[in-house]
Amino acid sequence: MLPQVNGHRLGSDAQGEDPLPGDLQDFLGAESLLHQLDDLTQVNPVTLETVLRCLQARYTADTFYTNAGCTLVALNPFKPVPQLYSPELMREYHTVPQPQKLKPHVFTVGEQSYRNVKSLMEPVNQSIVVSGESGAGKTWTSRCLMKFYAVVASSPTSWESHRVAERIEQRILNSNPVMEAFGNACTLRNNNSSRFGKFIQLQLNRAHQMTGAAVQTYLLEKTRVACQAPRERNFHIFYQICKGASAQERLQWHLPEGAAFSWLPNPDRTLEEDCFEVTREAMLHLGIDTPTQSNIFKLLAGLLHLGNTQFANSEDEAQPCQLMEQAKGSVRTSALLLRLPEDTLLETLRIRTIQAGRQRQLFRKPCSRRECDTRRDCLAKLVYARLFDWLVAVINSSTCAAPDTWTTFIGLLDVYGFESFPDNSLEQLCINYANEKLQQHFVAHYLRAQQEEYAAEGLEWSFVNYQDNQSCLDLIEGSPISICSLLNEECRLNRPCSAAQLQTRIESALASQPCLGPNKLSREPSFIVVHYAGPVCYLTTGLVEKNKDPVPPELTTLLQQSQDPLLKELFPTNPNAESQEEPSGQNRMPMLTVVSKFKASLEQLLCVLHSTTPHYIRCIKPNSQARAQTFVRAEVLSQLEACGLVETVHISAAGFPIRVSHRNFVERYKLLRRLRPRTSSGPHRPCPAQGHSGERPTCQFSVEPGFPPPTSSSLKAPGRAGHSALPAGGEATGGE
Numbered sequence: 001m002l003p004q005v006n007g008h009r010l011g012s013d014a015q016g017e018d019p020l021p022g023d024l025q026d027f028l029g030a031e032s033l034l035h036q037l038d039d040l041t042q043v044n045p046v047t048l049e050t051v052l053r054c055l056q057a058r059y060t061a062d063t064f065y066t067n068a069g070c071t072l073v074a075l076n077p078f079k080p081v082p083q084l085y086s087p088e089l090m091r092e093y094h095t096v097p098q099p100q101k102l103k104p105h106v107f108t109v110g111e112q113s114y115r116n117v118k119s120l121m122e123p124v125n126q127s128i129v130v131s132g133e134s135g136a137g138k139t140w141t142s143r144c145l146m147k148f149y150a151v152v153a154s155s156p157t158s159w160e161s162h163r164v165a166e167r168i169e170q171r172i173l174n175s176n177p178v179m180e181a182f183g184n185a186c187t188l189r190n191n192n193s194s195r196f197g198k199f200i201q202l203q204l205n206r207a208h209q210m211t212g213a214a215v216q217t218y219l220l221e222k223t224r225v226a227c228q229a230p231r232e233r234n235f236h237i238f239y240q241i242c243k244g245a246s247a248q249e250r251l252q253w254h255l256p257e258g259a260a261f262s263w264l265p266n267p268d269r270t271l272e273e274d275c276f277e278v279t280r281e282a283m284l285h286l287g288i289d290t291p292t293q294s295n296i297f298k299l300l301a302g303l304l305h306l307g308n309t310q311f312a313n314s315e316d317e318a319q320p321c322q323l324m325e326q327a328k329g330s331v332r333t334s335a336l337l338l339r340l341p342e343d344t345l346l347e348t349l350r351i352r353t354i355q356a357g358r359q360r361q362l363f364r365k366p367c368s369r370r371e372c373d374t375r376r377d378c379l380a381k382l383v384y385a386r387l388f389d390w391l392v393a394v395i396n397s398s399t400c401a402a403p404d405t406w407t408t409f410i411g412l413l414d415v416y417g418f419e420s421f422p423d424n425s426l427e428q429l430c431i432n433y434a435n436e437k438l439q440q441h442f443v444a445h446y447l448r449a450q451q452e453e454y455a456a457e458g459l460e461w462s463f464v465n466y467q468d469n470q471s472c473l474d475l476i477e478g479s480p481i482s483i484c485s486l487l488n489e490e491c492r493l494n495r496p497c498s499a500a501q502l503q504t505r506i507e508s509a510l511a512s513q514p515c516l517g518p519n520k521l522s523r524e525p526s527f528i529v530v531h532y533a534g535p536v537c538y539l540t541t542g543l544v545e546k547n548k549d550p551v552p553p554e555l556t557t558l559l560q561q562s563q564d565p566l567l568k569e570l571f572p573t574n575p576n577a578e579s580q581e582e583p584s585g586q587n588r589m590p591m592l593t594v595v596s597k598f599k600a601s602l603e604q605l606l607c608v609l610h611s612t613t614p615h616y617i618r619c620i621k622p623n624s625q626a627r628a629q630t631f632v633r634a635e636v637l638s639q640l641e642a643c644g645l646v647e648t649v650h651i652s653a654a655g656f657p658i659r660v661s662h663r664n665f666v667e668r669y670k671l672l673r674r675l676r677p678r679t680s681s682g683p684h685r686p687c688p689a690q691g692h693s694g695e696r697p698t699c700q701f702s703v704e705p706g707f708p709p710p711t712s713s714s715l716k717a718p719g720r721a722g723h724s725a726l727p728a729g730g731e732a733t734g735g736e
């Protein structure tokens with residue numbers, strides 16, 4: 001019997017209410033064997049309910065990986081399972097002749113990608129797209145794959161090359177704790193949540209050894225430096241320096257034990273991520289020496305003190321706001337640590353310079369208290385974002401191989417999952433936009449391409465419907481009018497635009513778009529986008545301002561005056577150094593908005609992905625409390641729906657699991673032809689001739705009556721006819 005988990009009884013549907021139809025009852029008749037289904041294409045019928053039950057049974061049996069045709073489903077165990085990630089197991093997956101015959105694992109995907117690179121089939125480069133919602137295990141999975149390649153892709157022969165390889169692998173692995181310390185934070189959904197997206201390109205030389213790695217990051221959530229949601233935390237590194245600094249460093253960085261910082265909420269909670277020593281050690285390995293580290297931490301301490309700089313309302317609008325009494329020391333210490341002139345720092349925070357008139361005269365206007373706060377926060381975000389980019393550049397310079405030393409790569413993509421909160425803003429719009437793009441890539445690559453190929457090859461095939469998200473992408477990024485273009489237009493025109501006006505403009509300009517949902521319930525100005533994963537309501541308040549992401553030029557000028565060597569590097573005085581100045585409205589050049597920069601980086605990423613053979617890993621979070629042995633069906637169900645897993649399984653189950661190029665097919669089976677000279681080449685049509693229309697011809701396998709397949713486990717009939725719900729032979733389907 002399938003054990004009862006979370007109070008859900010058997011014999012009810014996925015929602016736990018209606019009685020089950022007959023075929024489901026049949027399927028569940030043998031439920032004690034459900035956990036043995038290594039591939040979801042073996043469930044019959046393929047429905048949300050059967051897929052869910054199979055995953056639940058496997059989870060209960062401590063089996064966390066399951067194939068779903070071309071995708072690997074990874075359930076988060078939320079507990080250490082060391083035997084599942086041992087170097088011995090890595091080697092086993094690496095050395096076995098057919099790794100897909102072993103239990104489904106992230107190592108199977110790793111090894112398959114590696115073998116594809118080695119086989120030099122087109123496209124040679126591979127990418128592994130790891131997706132899932134926050135806390136589902138994407139970062140863990142990417143880390144695991146990096147460790148796998150560090151073990152299997154390094155088999156140097158000479159002592160010298162062994163030393164080099166070890167250094168490179170160590171450096172690549174060391175980039176993880178550093179990026180996580182500066183880019184991850186404790187959120188309500190994950191204690192170690194990545195607040196940025198990343199694409200890691202593992203570079204391989206001609207001998208297929210890992211010679212380097214390059215990382216590209218996306219959209220760091222820099223607002224977190226100055227603003228943390230209730231019960232969440234700032235980036236880990238701030239807690240690490242406050243908790244881990246030595247007595248002498250505390251003096252140097254002005255961080256007395258127990259000091260309170262408003263940008264450091266929940267300091268008493270200690271997490272395993274608060275490991276300063278690990279970060280320092282990793283930084284050292286990456287070539288960031290102790291004095292430079294000290295410099296970085298001093299700047300971070302300066303930001304913490306800046307956060308304690310509070311202003312009082314000014315009674316006279318013509319006068320700058322006063323500092324709150326207790327903040328006087330904070331601004332002094334912050335200026336000291338950032339090596340800025342204290343009076344200039346204070347003036348920059350409190351007074352705004354405006355250029356106006358024909359002669360472009362400069363006027364000075366005291367800021368309101370709110371404006372002072374915004375400028376203070378903006379200063380911190382500016383410094384932190386540049387510091388993060390600088391760190392990524394340092395990591396890349398330490399781990400990247402010289403262009404002439406590597407020939408192929410395996411890319412690991414770990415991006416934030418689909419997000420839907422009660423209040424959603426520009427950050428969620430960008431994140432969900434990225435997810436739509438990746439879903440489209442998946443749909444195009446797998447769901448559509450495969451079926452089109454069957455049709456082109458004249459195979460009998462009844463089309464499986466899938467959700468195409470093109471109309472949602474048209475709404476977000478389409479031309480000439482879309483949400484992105486409207487937001488950018490508002491930034492460029494720089495005209496007054498209230499939240500209500502923005503809502504009206506979006507609704508009227510995009511009224512014909514099917515994915516723009518009606519917004520009847522929200523009391524605040526907003527609009528709804530019907531994403532492939534579900535509808536999300538975005539508030540229009542602050543959208544345009546966030547999209548501009550304005551940096552008052554005085555802030556950059558201030559930072560250029562710093563005597564701190566690192567700040568000097570981050571803010572060079574070079575007049576060509578890029579800085580996003582406040583828009584004047586006069587400029588006819590397209591503005592570099594958050595959305596336009598993000599769109600450009602996404603397009604670049606998609607270009608890279610299109611040039612590779614993709615592999616997909618869908619991480620699933622069995623419960624939102626991060627508890628081991630807890631499978632909350634409703635939560636898993638919504639994740640399965642969101643990623644369209646059932647459609648994927650449908651197509652994989654009904655389709656041909658094995659594709660072999662005509663050349664390889666002939667090469668491998670020519671012996672059989674000699675034995676049975678008159679046997680036709682297949683039940684449908686002959687395989688297209690080699691070289692036909694310049695494309696790589698493939699043979700899609702099915703089982704031919706009277707013609708036993710060369711290896712019974714590697715071939716499977718298309719369609720569900722005669723298909724057993726349970727693994728009769730106990731074998732998983734798999735490619736060659």
Ligand SMILES: Nc1ncnc2c1ncn2[C@@H]1O[C@H](COP(=O)(O)OP(=O)(O)OP(=O)(O)O)[C@@H](O)[C@H]1O
Binds near residue numbers: 076133194416
């Ligand atoms: N395979 C695993 N074995 C054991 N624990 C795991 C595994 N995968 C994930 N976890 C646990 O789940 C936590 C969350 O995983 P992870 O940080 O990888 O999620 P994520 O999908 O990257 O989230 P985010 O999008 O917020 O960054 C980890 O800190 C770890 O405790």
